[in-house]
Structures are given as structure tokens and as C-alpha cells.
Amino acid sequence: MFEAADTIIQGLLLGGLxxxxxxxxxxxYGVMRLVxxxxxxxxxxxxxxxxxPVMNLHMNPFVAILPVxxxxxxxxxxxxxxxxxxxxGANFLAPMLATFGISIILRNGLQQIYHSDSRSFDIGTLxxxxxxxxxxxxxxxxxxxxxxxxxxxxxxTSLLFSRTRIGIALRATSDDAQTAGLMGIRAxxxxxxxxxxxxxxxxxxxxxxxxxxxxxxxxxxxxxxxAFEAVVIGGMGSFWGTxxxxxxLGVAQGAGAKIGAGFGILTGHLVFLAVLAxxxxxxxxxxx
Amino acid sequence: xxxxxxNYVVSRNTAISTAAVWLGVAAAVVVVAVPWxxxxxxxxxxxxxxxxxxxxxxxxxWNLLAGYAGLMSVGMQAFVGVGGYSVFIFAQHLGxxxxxxxxxxxxxxxxxxxxxxxxVFRMRGGxxxxxxxxxxxxxRIGFSNVSALGGGSGQSLxxxxxxxxxxxxxxxxxxxxxxxxxxxxxxxxxxxxxFGLGLTALxxxxxxxxxxxxxVRLLKLQxxxxxxxxxxxxxxxxxxxxxxxxxxxxxxxxxVVAATFIVVIGxxxxxxxxxVGAAIFFGLRSLLADYGTWYWLVMGxxxxxxxxxxxxxxxxxxxxxxxxxxxxxxxxxxLKGMTKAGAxxxxxxxxxxx
Numbered sequence: 001m002f003e004a005a006d007t008i009i010q011g012l013l014l015g016g017l018x019x020x021x022x023x024x025x026x027x028x029y030g031v032m033r034l035v036x037x038x039x040x041x042x043x044x045x046x047x048x049x050x051x052x053p054v055m056n057l058h059m060n061p062f063v064a065i066l067p068v069x070x071x072x073x074x075x076x077x078x079x080x081x082x083x084x085x086x087x088x089g090a091n092f093l094a095p096m097l098a099t100f101g102i103s104i105i106l107r108n109g110l111q112q113i114y115h116s117d118s119r120s121f122d123i124g125t126l127x128x129x130x131x132x133x134x135x136x137x138x139x140x141x142x143x144x145x146x147x148x149x150x151x152x153x154x155x156x157t158s159l160l161f162s163r164t165r166i167g168i169a170l171r172a173t174s175d176d177a178q179t180a181g182l183m184g185i186r187a188x189x190x191x192x193x194x195x196x197x198x199x200x201x202x203x204x205x206x207x208x209x210x211x212x213x214x215x216x217x218x219x220x221x222x223x224x225x226x227a228f229e230a231v232v233i234g235g236m237g238s239f240w241g242t243x244x245x246x247x248x249l250g251v252a253q254g255a256g257a258k259i260g261a262g263f264g265i266l267t268g269h270l271v272f273l274a275v276l277a278x279x280x281x282x283x284x285x286x287x288x
Numbered sequence: 289x290x291x292x293x294x295n296y297v298v299s300r301n302t303a304i305s306t307a308a309v310w311l312g313v314a315a316a317v318v319v320v321a322v323p324w325x326x327x328x329x330x331x332x333x334x335x336x337x338x339x340x341x342x343x344x345x346x347x348x349x350w351n352l353l354a355g356y357a358g359l360m361s362v363g364m365q366a367f368v369g370v371g372g373y374s375v376f377i378f379a380q381h382l383g384x385x386x387x388x389x390x391x392x393x394x395x396x397x398x399x400x401x402x403x404x405x406x407x408v409f410r411m412r413g414g415x416x417x418x419x420x421x422x423x424x425x426x427x428r429i430g431f432s433n434v435s436a437l438g439g440g441s442g443q444s445l446x447x448x449x450x451x452x453x454x455x456x457x458x459x460x461x462x463x464x465x466x467x468x469x470x471x472x473x474x475x476x477x478x479x480x481x482x483f484g485l486g487l488t489a490l491x492x493x494x495x496x497x498x499x500x501x502x503x504v505r506l507l508k509l510q511x512x513x514x515x516x517x518x519x520x521x522x523x524x525x526x527x528x529x530x531x532x533x534x535x536x537x538x539x540x541x542x543x544v545v546a547a548t549f550i551v552v553i554g555x556x557x558x559x560x561x562x563x564v565g566a567a568i569f570f571g572l573r574s575l576l577a578d579y580g581t582w583y584w585l586v587m588g589x590x591x592x593x594x595x596x597x598x599x600x601x602x603x604x605x606x607x608x609x610x611x612x613x614x615x616x617x618x619x620x621x622x623l624k625g626m627t628k629a630g631a632x633x634x635x636x637x638x639x640x641x642x
Contacts, residue, residue, distance in 0.1 A: 035414025037362065086596050092413045093360055097552055098595045100362070104545060104588035108581040221541060225425065228418045232411075266429045269422055273407060276419070280410035 002136040007254050009139060015230075015250025016147030017212065019243045020205030021223050022230035023157055024198035026242040029231065031174045031194040032088065034095050038103035040224030042199050045106055046072050046206035047215050051119060061121040065207045069200045076199035080192040088191065103220065110217035118214035127211065146208050153201060154243045160197075161239070170194060202227075222265075229272040235282015244284055299622045300480070308614040312472070319465045323458045331454075334461040335529065340570055341464045342526045345471050346543065347550035347562040349518035352475065354548075355557035356487045357511040358494060362544055363408075363420025364519050366427045367397040369538035371520030372527035373431055379447050379528075381436070386448055387459060390524040397520020400427075402513045409509065421541075428539035442534025445527070460529045467521050475559055479617050487511065491557055545584075549591045555601025560614050564603045 021043060028034045036042075050068045053059040079102070087094040123142065130138040161167035169190050172180040177187040209215060209223065226249060234245025249268050256267020275283060322337065323329045346364065353359045374393035379386040404423055411419040432440040448456060478484050486507055489497035498504045527533045546569065554565020569587070576583040598605045606612065 035418060083592065083596060093354060094595055094599055096360060096414055096417060098592055100548060101588045101592035101595065104584055108584040111581045225422055232415065266426065269426045272422060276410050277407055
């Protein structure tokens with residue numbers, strides 16, 4: 001029983017990390033129906049961007065997150081303005097194909113600069129310390145911190161969308177870009193903010209993922225798939241749905257890993273396919 | 289201007305398209321004759337040609353899906369892998385003739401596609417694209433856990449050593465060439481048929497196609513299965529040619545990346561596009577062969593630039609600029625009893641179905 005509880009708790013904490021991967025993807029899909037294929041590669045890019053001050057300026061990885069988040073927001077904003085806005089139209093294919101191209105550019109660019117060596121961030125004893133809850137249940141301090149940050153950022157994103165002027169603009173553009181335009185909301189600028197937010201959030205996930213495990217330029221696709229699965233399992237409509245989807249995915253992967261090494265990811269995929277078969281609109285779908 | 293009753297015929301052929309068809313026939317003859325040609329009949333050239341043909345077939349299949357059925361797949365490598373592995377299962381483990389295993393492998397891939405289609409077709413648009421990728425990952429992990437097939441490290445097609453090397457290379461080259469020719473002719477005939485008309489309508493507007501009685505869902509399923517048959521054949525041919533398979537190579541994302549870039553750069557939604565794209569793709573590859581990852585960087589950049597500034601690709605640009613239609617797929621209304629120039633003038637542009 002303790003073992004089962006431990007598996008679920010570890011899966012839950014892993015799900016917190018995946019929520020950080022997924023919320024950004026949920027934003028771009030929610031606002032502009034864009035499935036950003038480069039999402040995972042941006043996550044890896046953020047980790048490499050944080051690597052520079054950590055290695056050269058001996059900056060604490062947690063501190064390094066801040067400039068990277070700002071940088072990634074600017075990158076997302078610029079990318080949407082310069083490249084993706086030109087491709088947006090009735091057809092979903094063109095912007096998606098553009099992100100496919102960007103994904104290949106990022107992956108091979110990072111490969112060119114950093115080669116395939118796996119990297120990681122060192123945060124000292126925080127990375128290994130844990131809180132003992134029972135005889136055989138221990139919660140790592142760092143995974144707990146990730147989970148708490150993830151809850152806070154999910155809450156912040158929800159509030160941003162429901163309470164602020166930018167949030168109203170984002171939702172209005174999502175519902176009907178043309179009518180929103182008549183109200184003075186410029187869709188192109190709103191889209192740019194959406195991609196900026198998306199990349200800023202995934203930047204946090206990228207650095208945390210780099211602390212938790214190692215990363216290489218090839219780590220992007222796997223992260224994209226986890227983020228995507230969390231979004232689909234959760235269903236569109238609320239960021240808490242995406243959060244719940246990420247937690248379910250995390251628990252599924254954790255439980256699968258108990259069956260045998262290498263089965264964790266497969267179990268995650270199978271749970272995703274099962275949700276797709278039983279409830280293709282996601283478990284927590286809610287019409288906005 | 290025209291007062292009498294309109295008297296017209298629907299014409300597909302133009303002077304250029306007739307010439308292009310004969311050029312195509314000549315190209316097919318040359319391609320099939322390669323093993324007996326003095327300079328080109330070398331194993332190295334044939335090996336390279338098999339690879340080029342595999343990518344071209346895969347690009348045509350991806351184009352059929354994305355360019356016509358509006359289904360973007362990032363998971364086509366699933367069926368390349370299933371096709372490749374099927375050859376190893378049938379030839380290596382079940383003792384079927386290796387060359388006979390290739391069409392069987394294609395059929396197996398099509399079957400795998402048809403069986404999993406109900407699941408992935410629950411997703412639309414961008415979700416479908418990534419969903420197919422998840423499916424490919426499931427297949428990859430599945431195959432890497434089958435120890436009889438070599439697990440994660442894969443295995444070699446040792447039964448092929450029983451066949452003389454020279455004969456084997458010519459045979460696999462001819463199978464690849466035949467598949468390419470059959471696929472090319474097949475796609476052309478398909479697009480000229482009722483099926484193709486539905487497909488072209490679907491490409492231009494899904495809602496309009498549906499309102500005209502096209503069974504969109506069935507059509508998409510058929511195209512998905514058909515393109516998976518092609519992808520399966522590509523996997524079967526390629527891995528029979530290199531005699532070795534592993535899960536990471538067979539289910540590699542790069543298969544679909546290459547197919548996508550070839551189609552996007554060449555021109556999506558036309559049959560000529562992937563041919564132009566493949567020429568650019570392999571041209572750039574031989575130019576940048578010494579620069580490793582730079583090649584993919586350049587390809588990615590070219591693809592993004594094309595999507596931004598020439599969404600219909602290089603071929604689409606050329607076609608729009610000079611109004612060329614190489615393949616007789618376009619229908620024009622030609623008025624009877626008028627001069628050619630008059631007919632062209634009287635043919636309203638919207639009556640042209642590309």
C-alpha cells in the first residue's frame with residue numbers, strides 16, 4: 001500500500017512538471033488554434049539559454065530562470081509577429097508547417113552549438129533532500145517545489161485570462177478575431193502576446209526539467225508529446241483541465257515505470273490513446 | 289459576345305501536358321533501364337537512386353494526405369517502420385521470399401493504418417498531426433520490446449545473403465523504380481477519377497465538398513490508408529535495400545521531416561511539386577553533405593521562407609507565374625467551333641479546375 005501511495009505521489013509531482021510544459025501549448029491552441037510543433041524545442045532552448053549564465057557567471061539556476069523567461073517571452077512575441085502571423089489564415093496547415101520548420105532549425109542549431117552531450121543543472125542538496133511522510137514515503141523537496149510553482153503559475157495564468165484586460169483580449173480574439181478587431185483588439189498583437197506567454201511558461205518548465213534530469217538538443221520532441229498528451233487528456237476549456245491532464249499523465253508514467261524500465265512512457269501514451277477512445281474531447285472539457 | 293447556345297467540351301490536355309506525359313514515359317523508360325546503362329549501372333548509384341525514389345514516393349504520399357485530404361501527419365514514420373519490420377518478419381522469420389515480402393509488407397502497413405484510423409481520426413487538424421506522432425512512438429516502443437526482432441538494437445536481413453549480391457541490387461532497384469512509376473501513374477489516374485475530383489474538391493474547401501455530396505470522412509479514411517500503403521512500401525524497399533533495421537531508424541521522425549520539407553518546398557497540393565521538391569532536397573544535400581547538421585538547418589530555413597513568401601511552393605510559384613500545367617489533371621472548358629485564341633478568351637478563369 002505504501003508503495004502504491006508512493007507511486008501516485010511521485011507521479012503527481014512529475015505531473016506538476018508536465019503541467020508547466022503543457023499550459024503554454026494550451027494557450028496557443030486556445031487562442032489561435034495553433035499546435036506549436038516546436039514547443040518542445042523551445043523548452044530545450046530555454047534550458048540551454050539558462051545554461052550560459054549558470055556556467056559562466058555561476059548564477060543560481062533559479063535566478064537564471066528570470067532573464068530566460070523574459071527572453072523567451074520576447075522571442076515568442078517576435079516570432080509570431082515576424083513569421084507566424086504571415087502564415088495565419090483559414091488553413092491550419094501553414095502556421096503548423098512553419099513551426100515544424102522552426103523546430104528542425106532549433107534542434108539542429110542547438111546540436112551544432114552544444115553537440116549531443118547531455119547537460120544538467122546542479123542545485124546542491126536541494127536536489128536530493130526529501131521530506132519523510134511515513135516509513136516508505138518520501139517527497140523530494142525539489143519536485144515539491146516544482147509542483148507548488150506549477151500550481152501558482154496555473155492559477156496566475158487562469159487569473160490573467162479571466163481578470164485582466166490582456167486576458168479579455170486573448171479570450172475575445174479566441175472566440176472571434178474579426179469581431180474582437182472591431183472592438184479595437186488587434187489580433188496580430190494578441191497572437192504575439194499568446195506565443196510570448198506560451199514560451200515564457202515553457203521556459204520555466206525547461207529549466208526545471210534541466211534540474212530534474214538531463215537534457216540534450218534531442219529532448220524536444222518527447223517534451224512536446226507529453227505537453228500535447230496532457231492538453232488532450234485534460235480537454236480544452238480551462239487551464240486546470242490541462243493541469244489535471246498533466247497530473248494524470250505523470251501518474252500513468254510513474255505507474256508504468258513500476259511495471260518495468262522503459263514502460264513508463266509507453267503507459268503514458270496508452271492512457272492518452274485510451275482517453276482519446278473513450279472521451280475524445282478530454283476529461284475536463286468545458287465550453288468557454 | 290456568344291449568342292448561340294454554348295457548345296463546349298471539357299478538355300484536360302494542353303500542348304505542354306501532352307509533351308510532359310511523353311517526357312514522363314521517356315523518364316520511366318530511362319529509370320527502368322538504369323541497371324544496364326554503362327555509367328549509371330553501378331551499385332553506388334543504384335543505392336543512391338533507391339534512396340531518392342523512396343523519399344519521392346513518401347513525399348507523394350504525404351502530399352496526398354496533406355495537400356489533398358487536408359490531413360497533416362507527423363506520424364507517417366509509423367507505417368514506414370511497420371513496412372520495414374514486416375519484411376523482416378515475413379522474410380527473415382516466416383521464410384517468405386524477400387522480394388515477395390515487400391508487397392505483403394505494404395499491405396500490412398495499410399492494414400495497421402486502417403485498424404488504428406478510428407482512434408487517430410477522433411482528432412482533427414493540429415491534434416491529428418501530433419496524435420499520429422504519438423501512434424508512431426507507440427509502434428516504436430512496441431517493436432523495440434520484441435526480442436525476436438532484435439529489441440532496441442534491431443537486426444539484419446541475413447536471408448538476403450543467399451541471393452547473389454549483384455542480382456539483389458538490381459532487383460531491389462527495379463522494385464523501387466516500379467513502385468515509383470506505379471505510384472506516379474496511380475496518383476495521376478486517381479486524381480483524374482471521380483475519387484480524385486472529390487479529393488480536389490476536399491483540398492479546396494472541405495465544407496463545399498461536403499455540400500456537393502462528397503463523403504469527406506470516408507474519403508479521408510481511404511486516403512489515409514492508401515498513403516500508409518505507400519509509406520509501408522517505402523519502408524519495405526528501403527530496409528530491404530540496406531539489409532538492416534532498428535526501431536530508432538525505422539520509426540525516425542526524420543522520415544516525415546524529409547517528406548514534409550520536400551512537399552512544402554516543391555509545392556503542396558500538386559503532383560509536380562514533390563518532384564521539384566525532391567530535386568531541391570537532394571541537390572542541397574549533396575551541396576551541404578560535408579556540413580552535417582547545417583544541412584537540416586538550411587532545409588528548415590528554406591521551408592519556413594517558402595511557407596511565408598510562396599505558400600504554394602516553388603512549383604506553385606512557377607505555375608502561377610507562367611500558367612503551366614504539366615500533368616493533364618486540370619479541366620478547361622473549350623468552346624467548339626471557335627479559334628484557339630477565342631476559346632482561351634471565352635474560358636472564364638473560375639471554370640478551370642486545377
